[in-house]
Amino acid sequence: MSRPSVTSHPYLDELEPYEPPDLRAAAARSGLEPVDLLRLSANENQFGPSPRVAQALADSGEHAFYPNYAPLREAIARYAGVAVERVVLTNGADEAIDLLIRLFAEPGQIVVTCPPTSGMYEFCAKVNRCRVLPVPRQPDFSLDVPAVEQAVHEHAGDVRLLFIASPGNPHGLSVPLRELEWLLDLRIIVAVDEAYIEFGGESAVSLLDDYQNLVVIRTFSKWAGLAGLRLGYALLAPPYASLVERIRAPYNVNSAAVAAGLATLDDLDTVRANVRRLVDERERIRSALARLEWLEPLPSEGNFVLCRVRGGAGSEVAEALALRGILVQAFLGPRMGAYFRFAVGRPEQNDAVLQALATLGPEKEGTEA
Amino acid sequence: MNAADLVRADVATMEPYTPIFPFEVVAARLGRAPEDIIKLDANENPYGPPPGVRDALANLQYAHSYPDPESRILRQALARFTGVPSGVLLAGAGADELLDLTMRLFLSPGDSILNCPPTFGMYAFDAAISGARVVSVPRTAELALDLEGIEAAVAQQRPKLVFVTSPNNPDGGWLPDHGLERLLALPVVVVLDEAYVEFAGMDRSRIGRVPHCDNLIVLRTFSKLAGLAGLRIGYGAFPATVMEHLWKIKQPYNVSVAAAAAALAALEDRAWLEQRVALIVAERERLIGLLSALPYLAPYPSDANFVLCRVVDRDARELKLALEREGILIRYFDKPRLRDHVRSSVGKPEHTDALVRVLAEW
Numbered sequence: 199m200s201r202p203s204v205t206s207h208p209y210l211d212e213l214e215p216y217e218p219p220d221l222r223a224a225a226a227r228s229g230l231e232p233v234d235l236l237r238l239s240a241n242e243n244q245f246g247p248s249p250r251v252a253q254a255l256a257d258s259g260e261h262a263f264y265p266n267y268a269p270l271r272e273a274i275a276r277y278a279g280v281a282v283e284r285v286v287l288t289n290g291a292d293e294a295i296d297l298l299i300r301l302f303a304e305p306g307q308i309v310v311t312c313p314p315t316s317g318m319y320e321f322c323a324k325v326n327r328c329r330v331l332p333v334p335r336q337p338d339f340s341l342d343v344p345a346v347e348q349a350v351h352e353h354a355g356d357v358r359l360l361f362i363a364s365p366g367n368p369h370g371l372s373v374p375l376r377e378l379e380w381l382l383d384l385r386i387i388v389a390v391d392e393a394y395i396e397f398g399g400e401s402a403v404s405l406l407d408d409y410q411n412l413v414v415i416r417t418f419s420k421w422a423g424l425a426g427l428r429l430g431y432a433l434l435a436p437p438y439a440s441l442v443e444r445i446r447a448p449y450n451v452n453s454a455a456v457a458a459g460l461a462t463l464d465d466l467d468t469v470r471a472n473v474r475r476l477v478d479e480r481e482r483i484r485s486a487l488a489r490l491e492w493l494e495p496l497p498s499e500g501n502f503v504l505c506r507v508r509g510g511a512g513s514e515v516a517e518a519l520a521l522r523g524i525l526v527q528a529f530l531g532p533r534m535g536a537y538f539r540f541a542v543g544r545p546e547q548n549d550a551v552l553q554a555l556a557t558l559g560p561e562k563e564g565t566e567a
Numbered sequence: 568m569n570a571a572d573l574v575r576a577d578v579a580t581m582e583p584y585t586p587i588f589p590f591e592v593v594a595a596r597l598g599r600a601p602e603d604i605i606k607l608d609a610n611e612n613p614y615g616p617p618p619g620v621r622d623a624l625a626n627l628q629y630a631h632s633y634p635d636p637e638s639r640i641l642r643q644a645l646a647r648f649t650g651v652p653s654g655v656l657l658a659g660a661g662a663d664e665l666l667d668l669t670m671r672l673f674l675s676p677g678d679s680i681l682n683c684p685p686t687f688g689m690y691a692f693d694a695a696i697s698g699a700r701v702v703s704v705p706r707t708a709e710l711a712l713d714l715e716g717i718e719a720a721v722a723q724q725r726p727k728l729v730f731v732t733s734p735n736n737p738d739g740g741w742l743p744d745h746g747l748e749r750l751l752a753l754p755v756v757v758v759l760d761e762a763y764v765e766f767a768g769m770d771r772s773r774i775g776r777v778p779h780c781d782n783l784i785v786l787r788t789f790s791k792l793a794g795l796a797g798l799r800i801g802y803g804a805f806p807a808t809v810m811e812h813l814w815k816i817k818q819p820y821n822v823s824v825a826a827a828a829a830a831l832a833a834l835e836d837r838a839w840l841e842q843r844v845a846l847i848v849a850e851r852e853r854l855i856g857l858l859s860a861l862p863y864l865a866p867y868p869s870d871a872n873f874v875l876c877r878v879v880d881r882d883a884r885e886l887k888l889a890l891e892r893e894g895i896l897i898r899y900f901d902k903p904r905l906r907d908h909v910r911s912s913v914g915k916p917e918h919t920d921a922l923v924r925v926l927a928e929w
């Protein structure tokens with residue numbers, strides 16, 4: 199008798215396992231210990247969380263019990279300025295992406311993405327056996343609204359969701375609300391990923407009352423420095439929110455994330471001050487890098503800066519920085535091969551990056567000459 | 568636009584899972600402070616996590632950094648704890664996530680799973696979300712598996728996965744070796760949920776069989792053993808050929824750094840864990856003895872950290888409510904095979920005393 203096999207699903211062949219960055223190898227090449235690397239490749243918040251978080255984690259008597267989400271849900275509703283019925287807590291924003299696709303798209307239906315963008319939309323779509331229809335952004339990384347509209351019409355009925363990051367990763371550009379409104383008039387779910395909204399751009403939350411098909415996805419990973427604890431949330435029309443509540447695992451968010459989320463929202467002054475410092479640092483870095491002839495830093499509303507290497511490859515710069523113990527994210531392919539991206543850090547970390555890039559410059563010009 | 572228009576048809580008609588009420592909510596309803604509530608309704612560990620967990624969380628260094636997608640350090644520690652190689656171990660956000668991943672991997676819409684109620688509710692719940700059918704083969708009157716029934720259902724309905732909990736929730740019954748052998752001989756993948764296995768004996772898990780068996784998956788958790796239900800940390804052992812595919816569909820950052828740090832700290836204090844398990848097992852036996860002495864209760868033998876009782880000639884729901892008025896929460900069932908049943912977690916000795924005091928006067 200034959201046993202059920204997992205390999206019968208063609209969709210598995212399209213999925214590649216996620217390759218985490220190899221910190222050990224990078225450290226070995228730079229001669230540093232892994233903990234001494236300056237890791238700016240994942241847009242993490244180098245100020246870390248509110249100082250109240252560690253105490254909240256240690257003091258919480260809740261870890262032994264299945265979590266109660268009501269207080270955090272209410273606190274997030276107040277923070278975001280929406281009714282609590284609109285709030286769904288998730289195990290990082292990643293889980294929100296997965297749940298939305300699960301709720302709205304059946305296998306074979308289409309999810310539209312606008313690359314370059316986070317890989318999670320495509321990943322979750324494929325895991326849910328949906329087709330992905332990429333509608334690339336313009337050369338300046340703005341949305342190609344007519345092309346999205348055309349794609350939706352061409353596949354009328356099959357397109358269920360559109361994912362738009364605003365501000366978007368890796369470029370840091372936010373989408374004007376009037377463009378979102380245009381897309382919201384299409385009869386599909388428009389999920390706006392606002393992972394970086396605390397660092398810039400205009401939130402789509404103000405449109406929630408007018409558009410039932412709008413979902414805003416947010417996270418505590420970036421502005422609140424809680425990437426490790428996995429706390430995200432989705433804001434959406436109450437009837438949809440109750441359906442997501444129905445299909446999520448009953449205990450999807452962990453008690454440490456709950457305690458840390460509450461502690462953060464109780465200490466907004468501190469966390470917001472760090473966000474302001476990161477925004478100031480972002481602008482300082484960008485002006486400093488603009489003086490280097492071989493680099494073009496793009497304007498950003500995120501906590502990161504994307505740079506184009508004039509006449510070179512982003513991966514070369516990333517490699518050179520890795521040898522100095524600084525990890526940044528380079529990209530591959532014809533569209534993004536000239537770019538690298540790094541998170542804005544604390545002032546002394548940013549100085550280290552600026553210094554390293556300044557020393558790379560002449561070498562680079564030398565090799566090109 | 569009508570919300571229902573855009574929702575998957577099978578989801579729109581799905582039954583929601585009913586989680587227990589958070590105890591702050593119940594406390595408020597009862598007009599009591601949360602610390603005046605004795606919570607025996609969710610099989611949680613009354614001793615909480617080992618003391619090292621608090622330090623690990625207070626000194627958490629990397630809350631701002633994404634977790635290791637491969638949970639390498641934790642999986643190595645788990646390999647030492649379980650005796651199976653880390654290469655066949657996967658960590659999840661609770662065993663719940665691993666149940667869901669397993670179903671996603673094996674089930675296409677129209678496929679089915681075999682479920683043996685009464686049992687943990689998440690198997691049927693996850694199957695519904697995956698668009699799979701649930702073939703039910705109810706347990707016998709004694710709540711043992713109906714092995715003939717399962718064999719017949721497998722032959723007729725060809726489910727891909729069979730879900731079995733051992734010790735079973737809600738009765739605490741153990742799946743004997745001969746039963747497991749018969750299941751493993753079937754053309755199905757057997758998913759053995761061992762959430763409570765440590766209370767049957769620290770060395771009784773079947774996880775060691777996984778590397779030698781191509782159709783056995785064993786799931787375990789820190790929720791019960793280590794008092795970490797809130798942190799969401801479970802793990803599973805899978806056949807190597809299945810692992811390869813699980814890595815592809817697992818979300819990269821599924822396990823929080825707090826959960827991983829807490830689990831590591833717990834594993835470092837195995838003596839503490841074993842001591843608390845011994846206390847709970849001893850208390851379980853004392854509780855069963857005291858409950859059997861009551862004329863209207865018939866407790867089941869249990870290998871877990873809870874005790875299921877049939878309420879004889881009296882109203883089980885009234886019993887639950889009477890305890891609730893005294894600030895004691897237990898679980899009441901009104902499902903097939905479980906009419907007039909209640910389940911209590913095993914608490915500390917003082918919890919047992921409080922429970923039995925109210926029961927004696929009821």
